[in-house]
Amino acid sequence: MSLTPEHRIKAFIDLIKDQPSVFLPENRIDLEQQIDKFPEDVESLSEAISAWCLEHPDILIALSDKPDSMFGSTPRKQMGPGESNPKPKPEDYKTNIKNQMRESFPETTPEATKEQKPPDSSK
Known part of the structure; x- marks a missing residue:
């Protein structure tokens, strides 16, 4: 089965999640x-990607193992009309990757780094 670009991106997001x-920490920083x-x-x-x-x-x-488990063996046509999710817009894919990175790699995000710094006592 030939994967579409959307499937590859989704597989990458799922890899970050799962x-x-x-x-590795240096990979996370580089990706960030x-x-x-x-x-x-x-x-x-x-x-x-x-x-x-x-x-x-x-x-x-x-990542090369991910699509087989996601798209290879289980048919996707089993969802009812209320269960289907809308397809993401192209500009949403990067946002989805960033959001998943923040959720899966909290220690490498700028927000986590800021929280670890002591408060500025000179104020």
Whole structure:
């Protein structure tokens, strides 16, 4: 089964969610720094994710196993009319990745770093 760019992006988001331990701390920081430079359109974003994963072999291996479990064996047509989720807009994919990163890697996000600093006592 040939995966669409949307499936690749979704697999990457699910990898962050389901296997955050695959991402070493330096990978998390690198992804955090690179994500804003990734393009918005779906096909280019999918290619940018693939290129980033090529630089991180452990993540690439985990990602290559992900689509098989997500899209390969179980049919997706079993949802009723009220159960289907709307398809994300192309510009939402990067936001979805960032949100999942914040949820799965809280220690590498700027917000978590700020919370760990002591309050400024000079005020």
